[in-house]
Amino acid sequence: MRIVVSDDPDSAVHQAADIVERFVSTSESRALGLATGRTMEGLFAGLVNRHRQGLSFRAVDAYLLDEYVGLDRCDPNVYRSVVHRLLARHVDLDDGSLHGPDPRASDTDAECARYEREVRDASIGLQILGIGSNGHIAFNEPGTPFDSVTRVVELSEQTRSDNARFFAAGHSVPAQAMTQGIATILAASELLLVAVGAGKASAVARAVEGPITDAVPASAIRMHSNVTVVLDPPAAQGLE
Numbered sequence: 406m407r408i409v410v411s412d413d414p415d416s417a418v419h420q421a422a423d424i425v426e427r428f429v430s431t432s433e434s435r436a437l438g439l440a441t442g443r444t445m446e447g448l449f450a451g452l453v454n455r456h457r458q459g460l461s462f463r464a465v466d467a468y469l470l471d472e473y474v475g476l477d478r479c480d481p482n483v484y485r486s487v488v489h490r491l492l493a494r495h496v497d498l499d500d501g502s503l504h505g506p507d508p509r510a511s512d513t514d515a516e517c518a519r520y521e522r523e524v525r526d527a528s529i530g531l532q533i534l535g536i537g538s539n540g541h542i543a544f545n546e547p548g549t550p551f552d553s554v555t556r557v558v559e560l561s562e563q564t565r566s567d568n569a570r571f572f573a574a575g576h577s578v579p580a581q582a583m584t585q586g587i588a589t590i591l592a593a594s595e596l597l598l599v600a601v602g603a604g605k606a607s608a609v610a611r612a613v614e615g616p617i618t619d620a621v622p623a624s625a626i627r628m629h630s631n632v633t634v635v636l637d638p639p640a641a642q643g644l645e
């Protein structure tokens with residue numbers, strides 16, 4: 406595992422964007438796994454800048470890690486809309502090349518099984534990850550088995566309260582989501598985890614230096630042979 410501690414959040418995002426740019430412009434695989442969330446907003450902005458300097462996403466197929474259950478497809482918090490708004494519409498990434506679970510699927514279990522097959526068939530080349538303050542990756546909350554695949558999950562109170570900042574007043578964070586499992590994520594050829602801010606320090610320290618345990622879902626990335634963790638100094642402050 407490579408750990409990069411950048412000078413500040415902007416440099417962390419810049420270094421993460423370098424890794425994504427290298428993948429998009431040189432890798433044979435064009436299947437890129439995307440996370441969402443505050444950390445990704447900076448990374449997406451960096452990728453939009455790279456596009457303005459010539460980086461093309463035309464050949465890329467992008468796959469979402471997770472999606473809320475039950476939101477309207479046009480809800481601004483639907484992750485497909487978020488990625489469209491912050492990345493796809495500013496670069497040459499077609500909407501048809503953006504893949505994810507359908508938040509309005511009537512049979513969510515069947516939708517998860519369909520998406521698991523789609524992701525496995527795509528063979529993700531580079532999977533970008535954030536980390537939750539409770540150590541989650543995607544929406545795999547503490548206690549998730551490492552052999553988990555795409556499925557419906559109940560969101561923890563911690564995650565719902567962390568994500569409430571994205572929802573307008575009077576709109577609550579859904580109680581359920583569909584998420585790639587840990588086994589699904591580990592099947593990608595390469596992982597890139599990005600974390601900035603002191604709020605992530607404890608989760609990062611437990612994931613990177615604590616025991617590999619399902620109590621800290623992000624610790625599973627240490628079972629992968631090609632992982633880069635990019636941090637800013639506050640996110641790295643708990644590391645030995």
Ligand code: F6R
Pocket residue numbers: 439440441442443444445470471534535536537538541542543544
């Ligand atoms: C969402 C996802 C989550 C986030 C994590 C960090 O697609 O995968 O695991 O990466 O919750 O979110 P932020 O960056 O908002 O702190």
